[in-house]
Amino acid sequence: MKLKAIFILFLFIVTNALFLTYTTYSQEKSQSSIxxxxxxxxxxxxxxxxxxxxxxxxxxxxxxxxxxxxxxxxxxxxxxxxxxxxxxxxxxxxxxxxxxxxxxxxxxxxxxxxxxxxxxxxxxxxxxxxxxxxxxxxxxxxxxxxxxxxxxxxxxxxxxxxxxxxxxxxDYLTKMVQDDFDKIVMGSIQLLIALVAFIFFLIKRFNGLYFAFAIGTLCSALYSFSITGSKQLIIDVPFLWIYIFQIAVFFRTAFDLLIIDKLFGPGYKKFVRRLWQVHLVLAVGAFILSIVNPDFFTMTKGIFEKLSGFEVLIMFIIVIRIFMKNIEAKLYAIGFLFMAGFMVRDLLVFTGVIYLNEFYLLGHIGQFFMVLAVGIILIKKQHDSNQRKF
CATH class of the missing domain: 2.60.120.260 (Galactose-binding domain-like)
Structure with missing residues (x-):
């Protein structure tokens, strides 16, 4: 157990150290008119x-x-x-x-x-x-x-x-579109993955794992689109993008926990299930309140930041415990480390702990890696199921 925990922490530290080095280097080399x-x-x-x-x-x-x-x-x-x-x-x-x-x-x-x-x-x-x-x-x-x-x-x-x-x-418009390119591409790919996952959800007779993956991937896609500056050049409806951003941020962690529930439930299944159920109920309530008055988004944002932080810690503990279990656990751990690491980096930028002359986000890349990891797990499970039939 200690060796697994040390190895996971090592991967986490190395991933973020490499990225923070790249961030600093790119900032030093960048020459901008802004x-x-x-x-x-x-x-x-x-x-x-x-x-x-x-x-x-x-x-x-x-x-x-x-x-x-x-x-x-x-x-x-x-x-x-x-x-x-x-x-x-x-x-x-x-x-x-x-x-x-x-x-x-x-x-x-x-x-x-x-x-x-x-x-x-x-x-x-x-x-x-x-x-x-x-x-x-x-x-x-x-x-x-x-x-x-x-x-x-x-x-x-x-x-x-x-x-x-x-x-x-x-120069600002050109740079904004360039910075948004990866977000738009990743968001579009994830929309397609979410659609395919939902089709499999119907084919698999309403298998909850595919539903959780479809909605979680949709949240990731919406997040990628909502953090672009180019979005208003296409649809300039501020409140619409507020609600899209809220759906992407408030609901995502609930479906990440549901995926863990379905993939690695035994041993802590009941606790994880209650956690994602509570989160989902709170997210629905917060979303309804924000429709009544958008100012409720401010009041509930702090609650969900703390709740999501606690849930990510729980997920991290689970990742450490299951890492040596099988190849699926290893794939999930890699995706989770990318997502958690990049989202933590964005949080440090938001709070000013990391200062960038040119502000840009990377949480959407981490979420994309998470989607790919879970998608590969589902493909593998489908392949293994087909193998057993023959």
């Missing part, structure tokens, strides 16, 4: 919409982190953020914001450049602009290099959720 605006931000709250008559001249306070501002809100529905646009020799200068909460306006000096939604707006909630990228072209004729964001939300979150960058508009 500049992240992480430092130099100032903020100011406005007590009410009625008293908000223009860009404040006084009362600004510095903040070290513009992303998901933690300074006391005191029930304010208006947040101002400002910074100085760095110098750059761009033919088509623009500001890029990956995610924003609520509705907002962008000013260059005192000139309005961009507006998303209305301020105030009765229907506005936290996630009106979330999971959507914003491209704001700068006006070279305006002498001011001061950028001001006027953000409004009557929900439980407000302001910037992602990165704010400045650079060449055409």
């Amino acid at each position: 500049i992240r605006m992480d430092q130099g931000w100032e903020y100011q709250w406005v007590n009410s919409v009625q008293s908000d008559t223009g860009i404040p001249q006084m009362g600004w306070q510095p903040t070290e982190n513009v992303k998901e501002l933690v300074e006391p809100r005191r029930d304010s529905e208006i947040l101002y953020l400002r910074n100085t646009i760095p110098d750059g020799n761009w033919n088509d200068p623009a500001v890029f914001i990956s995610f924003m909460y609520g509705t907002f306006e962008i000013y260059q000096g005192d000139h309005l450049l961009y507006q998303y939604g209305k301020i105030p707006e009765a229907e506005t909630v936290t996630y009106k602009g979330y999971n959507r990228r914003h491209f704001i072209e700068l006006d070279p004729s305006i002498e001011s290099n001061q950028l001001t964001i006027r953000s409004y939300s009557n929900g439980n979150m407000i302001g910037v959720s992602g990165a704010v960058s400045v650079g060449s508009y055409s």
